Amino acid sequence: MTRAIAQPITPELVAEHGLTADEYQRILEALGREPNITELGIYSVMWSEHCSYKSSKVHLKKLPTAAPWVIQGPGENAGVIDIGDGKAAIFKMESHNHPSFIEPYQGAATGVGGILRDVFTMGARPVANMNALRFGSPDHPKTRHLVAGVVAGIGGYGNCVGVPTVGGETDFDESYNGNILVNAMTVGVADTDRIFYSAAAGIGNPVVYVGSKTGRDGIHGATMASAEFTEDSEEKRPTVQVGDPFTEKLLIEACLELMASDAIIAIQDMGAAGLTSSSVEMASKGGVGFELDLDKVPQREENMTPYEMCLSESQERMLMVLKPGREDFARAIFEKWDLDFAVIGRITDTGNLTLTFKGEVAGDMPISSLVDDAPSYKRPYQIPAARPYLDPHDVPATNDPAEALLKLIGGPNLSSRRWIWEQYDHMVMADTVQRPGGDAAVVRVHGTNKGLAISTDCTPRYCYADPVEGGRQAVAETWRNITAVGAKPLAITDCMNFGNPERPDIMGQFAGCIEGMAEACAILDYPVVSGNVSLYNETNGKGILPTPAIGGVGLLDDINRMATISFKREGDVIFLIGESNGHLGASLYLKEVIGGNEGAPPPVDLEAERRNGDFVRSLIAEGIVDTCHDLSGGGLAVALAEMCMAGKMGAKIELKDSPLPLHALLFGEDQARYLIAAPESRSHQITATGIPATKIGRVGGERLMIGGALDITLSDLQSAHQSWLPAYMA
Amino acid sequence: MRSAVIVFPGSNCDRDIAVALQQITGGPVHMVWHKETHLPDVDFIALPGGFSYGDYLRSGAMAARSPIMREVVSRASDGGPTLGVCNGFQVLTETGLLPGALMRNADLHFVCRDVGLRVENADSIFTNAYKAGQEITIPVAHHDGNYFADSETLDRLEGEGRVAFRYLDNPNGSARDIAGILNTKGNVLGMMPHPERLIEPAQSGFGGGTDGRRLFESLLNALVTA
Numbered sequence: 001m002t003r004a005i006a007q008p009i010t011p012e013l014v015a016e017h018g019l020t021a022d023e024y025q026r027i028l029e030a031l032g033r034e035p036n037i038t039e040l041g042i043y044s045v046m047w048s049e050h051c052s053y054k055s056s057k058v059h060l061k062k063l064p065t066a067a068p069w070v071i072q073g074p075g076e077n078a079g080v081i082d083i084g085d086g087k088a089a090i091f092k093m094e095s096h097n098h099p100s101f102i103e104p105y106q107g108a109a110t111g112v113g114g115i116l117r118d119v120f121t122m123g124a125r126p127v128a129n130m131n132a133l134r135f136g137s138p139d140h141p142k143t144r145h146l147v148a149g150v151v152a153g154i155g156g157y158g159n160c161v162g163v164p165t166v167g168g169e170t171d172f173d174e175s176y177n178g179n180i181l182v183n184a185m186t187v188g189v190a191d192t193d194r195i196f197y198s199a200a201a202g203i204g205n206p207v208v209y210v211g212s213k214t215g216r217d218g219i220h221g222a223t224m225a226s227a228e229f230t231e232d233s234e235e236k237r238p239t240v241q242v243g244d245p246f247t248e249k250l251l252i253e254a255c256l257e258l259m260a261s262d263a264i265i266a267i268q269d270m271g272a273a274g275l276t277s278s279s280v281e282m283a284s285k286g287g288v289g290f291e292l293d294l295d296k297v298p299q300r301e302e303n304m305t306p307y308e309m310c311l312s313e314s315q316e317r318m319l320m321v322l323k324p325g326r327e328d329f330a331r332a333i334f335e336k337w338d339l340d341f342a343v344i345g346r347i348t349d350t351g352n353l354t355l356t357f358k359g360e361v362a363g364d365m366p367i368s369s370l371v372d373d374a375p376s377y378k379r380p381y382q383i384p385a386a387r388p389y390l391d392p393h394d395v396p397a398t399n400d401p402a403e404a405l406l407k408l409i410g411g412p413n414l415s416s417r418r419w420i421w422e423q424y425d426h427m428v429m430a431d432t433v434q435r436p437g438g439d440a441a442v443v444r445v446h447g448t449n450k451g452l453a454i455s456t457d458c459t460p461r462y463c464y465a466d467p468v469e470g471g472r473q474a475v476a477e478t479w480r481n482i483t484a485v486g487a488k489p490l491a492i493t494d495c496m497n498f499g500n501p502e503r504p505d506i507m508g509q510f511a512g513c514i515e516g517m518a519e520a521c522a523i524l525d526y527p528v529v530s531g532n533v534s535l536y537n538e539t540n541g542k543g544i545l546p547t548p549a550i551g552g553v554g555l556l557d558d559i560n561r562m563a564t565i566s567f568k569r570e571g572d573v574i575f576l577i578g579e580s581n582g583h584l585g586a587s588l589y590l591k592e593v594i595g596g597n598e599g600a601p602p603p604v605d606l607e608a609e610r611r612n613g614d615f616v617r618s619l620i621a622e623g624i625v626d627t628c629h630d631l632s633g634g635g636l637a638v639a640l641a642e643m644c645m646a647g648k649m650g651a652k653i654e655l656k657d658s659p660l661p662l663h664a665l666l667f668g669e670d671q672a673r674y675l676i677a678a679p680e681s682r683s684h685q686i687t688a689t690g691i692p693a694t695k696i697g698r699v700g701g702e703r704l705m706i707g708g709a710l711d712i713t714l715s716d717l718q719s720a721h722q723s724w725l726p727a728y729m730a
Numbered sequence: 731m732r733s734a735v736i737v738f739p740g741s742n743c744d745r746d747i748a749v750a751l752q753q754i755t756g757g758p759v760h761m762v763w764h765k766e767t768h769l770p771d772v773d774f775i776a777l778p779g780g781f782s783y784g785d786y787l788r789s790g791a792m793a794a795r796s797p798i799m800r801e802v803v804s805r806a807s808d809g810g811p812t813l814g815v816c817n818g819f820q821v822l823t824e825t826g827l828l829p830g831a832l833m834r835n836a837d838l839h840f841v842c843r844d845v846g847l848r849v850e851n852a853d854s855i856f857t858n859a860y861k862a863g864q865e866i867t868i869p870v871a872h873h874d875g876n877y878f879a880d881s882e883t884l885d886r887l888e889g890e891g892r893v894a895f896r897y898l899d900n901p902n903g904s905a906r907d908i909a910g911i912l913n914t915k916g917n918v919l920g921m922m923p924h925p926e927r928l929i930e931p932a933q934s935g936f937g938g939g940t941d942g943r944r945l946f947e948s949l950l951n952a953l954v955t956a
Binding site for chain 1: 739740742743745746749750765779780781783784785786839840841842843869871873924926927929932933935936937
């Protein structure tokens with residue numbers, strides 16, 4: 001035994017590994033002996049919150065995961081849906097919150113790298129990246145540095161790999177001051193008959209390591225992601241990995257080249273917990289054992305211990321099980337791409353993960369104990385009571401609606417994100433047919449007229465005010481955004497970002513959001529096919545707003561029948577679809593203009609969502625409507641302003657008599673609503689249907705005029721909307 | 731018209747330009763791996779955008795020394811029509827086929843957006859389908875597009891009509907708003923904007939032009955009738 005292996009296991013060491021005394025007792029029982037340090041490290045990462053979902057899995061089971069078009073739901077590297085003509089869309093969203101706070105450039109960059117690997121490991125060529133970012137208050141001294149680093153990191157990685165970053169969302173709120181959220185999503189396309197899974201099979205078959213060499217970076221990243229932050233978290237910078245997008249590009253091409261053959265039995269990327277979790281997951285899914293010779297692992301540094309090799313989170317690495325005899329064929333492909341290729345072990349029938357190092361056994365653990373014996377907690381939870389309804393008459397009116405609108409579209413949360421997305425190559429691959437800035441991004445399925453529509457959404461202030469309603473709304477908003485471009489929403493991935501699950505109120509936020517999401521997914525036929533949970537998003541005991549970020553994917557049958565938000569023709573008639581009740585509880589008007597934050601979020605009527613959305617989608621598909629925008633934060637006035645700015649055309653809106661106060665009509669955030677515009681000659685096709693459709697005005701001129709309430713020139717709208725972020729980042 | 735697209739390990743616009751060439755010229759497009767030492771018999775060579783060898787040091791510097799580039803330099807020096815887009819432009823300056831260098835953008839940020847260009851020379855094999863002085867829109871996407879050369883070189887480029895495209899609203903700090911330049915013989919063009927990204931209406935979301943298309947049509951005019 002080497003000295004490292006002989007290190008005594010003390011209670012302090014157990015605690016340092018994030019394991020409780022009870023959990024350590026489970027390890028002793030599973031092994032029937034004391035673990036060595038390498039084994040302790042492996043149990044620690046496999047049983048971490050990040051890898052085991054020990055606090056969340058009892059709730060995650062409530063989410064709908066099936067539909068006729070779902071090929072693979074949660075449990076694999078990414079979810080897979082059928083998009084017709086023998087093609088599948090493969091996608092997932094994942095968090096990289098803690099590393100991005102500590103080291104924003106590399107944290108965000110490796111977040112992109114990790115999610116790309118999750119997708120191409122299943123045989124898909126990545127075709128689009130998205131992200132959902134939450135930063136602290138703009139006034140916080142760290143925020144600007146974090147925005148600059150995260151944006152540069154996402155761009156630096158995605159641009160080099162050559163996958164377009166086509167959209168996302170960015171919000172600012174003080175609850176993220178000490179714990180930003182960086183959620184990255186990748187969508188890929190594969191042939192339905194060439195999808196690769198991670199279940200290892202075939203006793204004696206070779207286990208092959210490809211990609212970058214293993215170094216000492218990122219050791220215990222998964223454990224870090226499973227603990228709260230404190231002031232000294234910055235000292236954890238060495239646990240953040242360093243990304244190499246060039247190697248990732250080589251790895252994508254080499255893997256896809258090998259995947260065109262029949263040499264691969266199973267493949268899995270090395271993500272959190274690196275070599276350990278990839279081999280354990282592959283063996284577990286296949287019901288087999290793995291024997292790995294750690295001396296064969298390509299190493300970047302000298303004298304690495306088994307502990308370090310097993311827990312390293314060095315990037316750009318993959319593990320594969322090959323058909324016997326195909327090693328040389330595969331090796332030639334990886335050598336062509338100048339990547340390491342090493343047979344490091346074989347499949348056994350022992351059911352154990354057996355590690356050898358310098359001729360001795362460095363670890364020997366039952367795979368089932370690492371996976372199936374992982375603790376599962378039914379943590380106590382209390383879903384916070386929904387806040388009471390706030391009557392719009394009780395919300396102070398603004399005496400200058402124009403100024404209120406300019407403040408909203410020129411403020412931190414609704415101003416243009418151009419400064420961000422111009423740093424992302426959003427056009428590489430030459431199939432981006434709807435660029436950032438609209439309701440959903442659309443990428444063409446290469447060589448066809450079909451498009452994939454993608455949107456990431458969440459309204460954390462709603463989730464905080466009422467977790468169940470907020471969960472419903474997050475799902476519904478992606479569904480609506482995808483609908484607004486004319487696509488049929490098919491499935492979602494989720495990235496559940498919450499605080500400390502050991503606190504019943506936080507666990508209640510989690511359970512509540514899941515409940516709302518489950519209901520929305522069921523009614524909208526919009527299942528969850530992949531996802532990720534990020535808990536302990538707290539610093540010094542202060543939790544973030546509950547943030548279940550949703551990434552939705554939909555299918556556009558014909559990109560020639562696609563809607564965008566821009567007004568296109570003078571004289572087009574503008575219709576508001578859906579019902580307006582002037583809901584101002586938990587609204588942006590309340591937060592940004594009045595400086596309040598009370599009331600219930602807007603109720604989500606899922607049947608109305610479905611009815612109104614199906615109607616709007618049919619209008620787009622039939623070519624009746626090519627201009628459409630969903631209404632969300634900031635309500636009608638903000639949506640109109642965005643449509644004017646995108647089309648560089650004004651609009652004149654008539655306000656009919658209403659029992660609602662003016663500020664509620666303008667800024668209310670009622671759900672299930674869209675604005676559409678079409679030539680007069682098609683008006684009857686919009687109104688004669690029984691769906692609430694109100695003609696509210698016409699496109700034209702160079703001003704946005706809303707009744708007698710508001711009159712703003714396009715250039716004033718633009719300068720307010722475009723200037724905030726560049727000025728803030730300057 | 732037969733084309734070759736050089737594929738470096740980190741090229742990522744190789745497929746895009748191959749699609750444009752196939753669609754517009756109709757001719758065969760050979761993808762040529764950087765480790766090759768011979769080029770097929772072609773009428774035209776394209777060096778695509780991307781991050782050839784990761785470009786962690788100086789963009790295009792390593793690519794300029796890869797095995798296939800000896801052959802590319804030799805063909806281009808003999809008058810073989812050669813286009814470098816974005817990273818391809820960087821590679822061309824690194825080989826010395828074109829003068830000057832592409833430095834980091836003046837504001838230090840990567841920039842991806844449609845930019846307005848003025849066609850300064852509409853007589854070349856790459857630009858004959860445009861009109862001289864025509865204003866067109868083509869996207870850029872780069873971190874190192876800030877064209878630099880000494881003033882003597884810049885004067886010579888301008889005096890000899892070798893500035894092919896100029897930015898209307900300079901996105902990267904390039905000297906004299908230069909977006910693309912020709913070599914002395916006019917058979918080599920390097921440009922930062924990506925014409926292959928705007929060759930059909932879908933690529934602008936059906937709301938913009940297809941101004942990149944003319945560049946490939948120019949080649950077809952020049953090389954097929956020649």
